[in-house]
Amino acid sequence: MRFRHILSALCVAAALQPLAAAENVITVDAKKPGAPIQTTQWGIFFEDINYAADGGLYGELLKNRSFEFPDHFCGWDISGRVTLMNDGPFERNPHYVRLAPSGHRDKHTMIENHGFFGIGVTGGEEYRFSLWARVPDGGKSKLYIDLTDNATMTEDQKMGSGSVEVSGAEWKKYTAIVKADRTFAKAHLRLWGDSKVTTDVEHVSLFPVKTYKNRENGMRLDVAQALEDLHPGVFRFPGGCIVEGTDLETRYQWKNSVGPVENRPLNENRWHYTFTYRYFPDYFQSYGLGFFEYFQLAEDIGAEPLPVLNVGMACQFQNGDDAHAPCTREGLQQFIDDCIDLIDFANGDPATNQWAKLRADMGHPAPFNLKFLAIGNEQWEQPYFDRLAIIAPEVRKARPEIKLIGTSGPNAEDDHFKNGWPAMRKLKADLVDEHYYRDVKWYQNWMNRYDDREFYTKDGPRVFAGEWACHDRGKKWNHAGASIYEAAFMTGIERNADLVHMATYAPLFAHVEGWQWRPDLIWYDNLHTARTASYYVQQLYMLNRGTNVLPTTLSIDGGQASVNPVAKGQDGVFASSVIDTPKQEIIVKVINTTGEAQSLTIRLTGMKAKQLEAIKRDVEIISLNCADYDAENQPGRPEVVSPKTFAATIASDKKAATLQGRIPAKTFQVYRVKL
Numbered sequence: 001m002r003f004r005h006i007l008s009a010l011c012v013a014a015a016l017q018p019l020a021a022a023e024n025v026i027t028v029d030a031k032k033p034g035a036p037i038q039t040t041q042w043g044i045f046f047e048d049i050n051y052a053a054d055g056g057l058y059g060e061l062l063k064n065r066s067f068e069f070p071d072h073f074c075g076w077d078i079s080g081r082v083t084l085m086n087d088g089p090f091e092r093n094p095h096y097v098r099l100a101p102s103g104h105r106d107k108h109t110m111i112e113n114h115g116f117f118g119i120g121v122t123g124g125e126e127y128r129f130s131l132w133a134r135v136p137d138g139g140k141s142k143l144y145i146d147l148t149d150n151a152t153m154t155e156d157q158k159m160g161s162g163s164v165e166v167s168g169a170e171w172k173k174y175t176a177i178v179k180a181d182r183t184f185a186k187a188h189l190r191l192w193g194d195s196k197v198t199t200d201v202e203h204v205s206l207f208p209v210k211t212y213k214n215r216e217n218g219m220r221l222d223v224a225q226a227l228e229d230l231h232p233g234v235f236r237f238p239g240g241c242i243v244e245g246t247d248l249e250t251r252y253q254w255k256n257s258v259g260p261v262e263n264r265p266l267n268e269n270r271w272h273y274t275f276t277y278r279y280f281p282d283y284f285q286s287y288g289l290g291f292f293e294y295f296q297l298a299e300d301i302g303a304e305p306l307p308v309l310n311v312g313m314a315c316q317f318q319n320g321d322d323a324h325a326p327c328t329r330e331g332l333q334q335f336i337d338d339c340i341d342l343i344d345f346a347n348g349d350p351a352t353n354q355w356a357k358l359r360a361d362m363g364h365p366a367p368f369n370l371k372f373l374a375i376g377n378e379q380w381e382q383p384y385f386d387r388l389a390i391i392a393p394e395v396r397k398a399r400p401e402i403k404l405i406g407t408s409g410p411n412a413e414d415d416h417f418k419n420g421w422p423a424m425r426k427l428k429a430d431l432v433d434e435h436y437y438r439d440v441k442w443y444q445n446w447m448n449r450y451d452d453r454e455f456y457t458k459d460g461p462r463v464f465a466g467e468w469a470c471h472d473r474g475k476k477w478n479h480a481g482a483s484i485y486e487a488a489f490m491t492g493i494e495r496n497a498d499l500v501h502m503a504t505y506a507p508l509f510a511h512v513e514g515w516q517w518r519p520d521l522i523w524y525d526n527l528h529t530a531r532t533a534s535y536y537v538q539q540l541y542m543l544n545r546g547t548n549v550l551p552t553t554l555s556i557d558g559g560q561a562s563v564n565p566v567a568k569g570q571d572g573v574f575a576s577s578v579i580d581t582p583k584q585e586i587i588v589k590v591i592n593t594t595g596e597a598q599s600l601t602i603r604l605t606g607m608k609a610k611q612l613e614a615i616k617r618d619v620e621i622i623s624l625n626c627a628d629y630d631a632e633n634q635p636g637r638p639e640v641v642s643p644k645t646f647a648a649t650i651a652s653d654k655k656a657a658t659l660q661g662r663i664p665a666k667t668f669q670v671y672r673v674k675l
């Protein structure tokens with residue numbers, strides 16, 4: 001008996017689309033679940049670019065809180081008798097500020113912080129102010145804190161206040177809660193001194209009380225929530241090029257990013273001057289968001305942590321192959337130590353290991369269960385191979401349980417790439433990191449990239465697509481239309497899940513007033529976040545990961561069935577399917593990249609008659625329509641692109657369960673069928 005139902009919701013959505021002539025039949029074979037899908041299959045890549053850390057994910061609202069920027073008052077206005085001092089309580093951040101009495105009752109000695117493009121505060125919310133202070137001559141003083149709107153000179157200027165009483169000549173930490181009486185994106189934080197007593201202040205800080213998981217050195221809630229809502233399986237950090245540094249001195253050094261935040265030394269951010277037309281000379285890394293916080297965040301959002309460490313080379317892009325970096329066994333010892341000590345920081349026993357003890361002292365005695373370590377970011381050719389050949393065996397010998405990830409350079413098809421893979425095979429990398437920021441044409445041509453099993457052999461390293469995004473025309477904004485090609489490309493990753501074990505879109509974050517690179521997955525201003533169409537594409541894959549690949553073919557107009565997109569006459573419809581065994585669910589993903597609605601039949605085969613009879617009739621369809629090619633979600637504005645959920649009914653006979661309908665132009669749909 002054959003039941004036939006129409007996907008009415010789908011048809012309504014497609015009603016106004018001209019219908020292409022081709023009949024696309026997608027056949028899914030549920031009999032033999034194929035390759036397991038790794039829990040790490042879909043993930044995120046974090047790098048401090050576009051004000052992703054300070055001024056972004058990291059909840060700190062004040063810039064240059066320790067007065068360590070090369071311009072020590074960068075981000076601050078000062079007035080009255082303010083002096084910069086350099087013998088403070090934190091040896092790696094020695095500068096602090098002396099606020100001396102103004103000499104007159106009505107005059108004030110004052111410092112005022114601009115935040116990152118202003119300080120975003122929400123009416124009714126509380127903010128935790130803190131600083132380290134002392135009265136150098138002994139005795140007591142009072143410091144006043146105001147949140148201000150400097151655009152007005154009226155009594156409305158203040159939007160929240162507090163104070164702290166400082167006592168004694170010893171440095172101590174003081175805190176105060178300041179409540180904002182209104183919502184404002186561009187507040188300043190003013191700190192002004194006692195008119196009679198000199199006070200020294202250091203590490204002046206302001207966080208929302210409500211951070212992600214309510215941690216004091218925590219993450220901005222809405223930004224971190226956007227990560228949690230994605231449900232990523234792997235979290236790669238801290239870069240990217242910042243791992244390499246502009247030179248070796250400015251590489252990311254994880255050991256500087258752990259321990260008390262007050263004593264984490266400042267590092268330059270290579271992204272402040274890489275693009276001279278997007279130059280942010282006030283862009284530094286406070287390391288307040290450091291490796292402990294990265295591991296903790298990975299744990300909070302349920303993702304495997306994947307740190308990337310320097311291989312003993314500065315950025316080849318910036319320096320060429322002559323990176324003036326050590327390449328002898330002795331010279332590379334500190335890079336070997338960095339790897340092994342990091343594994344111990346994450347996994348070691350606090351009773352026997354100093355780095356594990358530091359982790360425990362920071363509040364996490366249990367291990368972080370680190371499994372992967374990448375060595376080198378976008379390195380290439382012999383200078384890289386030589387260094388990795390020294391570092392990797394040492395790390396493997398010391399900590400054999402960790403999977404090591406090598407890189408194939410910044411391009412996914414050039415000679416460096418082609419030389420990189422055999423070298424990584426020889427060095428026995430467990431995974432190889434590939435990067436491809438490319439346009440629509442490239443994605444169209446490379447949809448079957450991972451079907452090529454001559455290049456990607458059965459044995460040897462698996463693939464980590466560590467940085468990738470479809471960059472489309474014009475200013476490379478987050479065009480919804482480009483994200484459709486990302487969804488289509490991901491079908492090729494999914495059906496090759498035995499080969500590609502991880503894929504992370506990049507970059508992750510951008511501040512609308514301080515970006516160097518776009519498109520990006522999540523945008524924000526000081527008050528709001530925007531989840532892009534690409535975000536929803538990633539989320540749909542992450543929420544519908546499944547446990548095993550199901551063989552899926554596409555036949556067009558009764559032609560030969562074939563995995564797409566190699567089918568001749570492929571008209572821009574892409575599909576892949578998985579089964580979620582514990583949930584007893586078949587999940588089919590279909591993407592129509594064309595500008596026309598396509599007719600579509602999905603046949604689920606390979607099930608026993610009993611199973612087909614028992615199949616739940618209700619199918620959930622989640623649909624992301626990107627037909628408005630340039631549509632983009634922006635912070636603080638209503639969303640214009642987001643997934644919508646429909647219900648449909650599936651039919652079945654003794655051979656198959658069948659859905660028939662149409663998929664609108666430029667649309668990504670996920671079909672969930674309960675068994």
Ligand code: AHR
Binds near residue numbers: 506
């Ligand atoms: O994601 C931006 C940059 O792109 C990364 O830092 C680098 O790895 C790549 O070149």
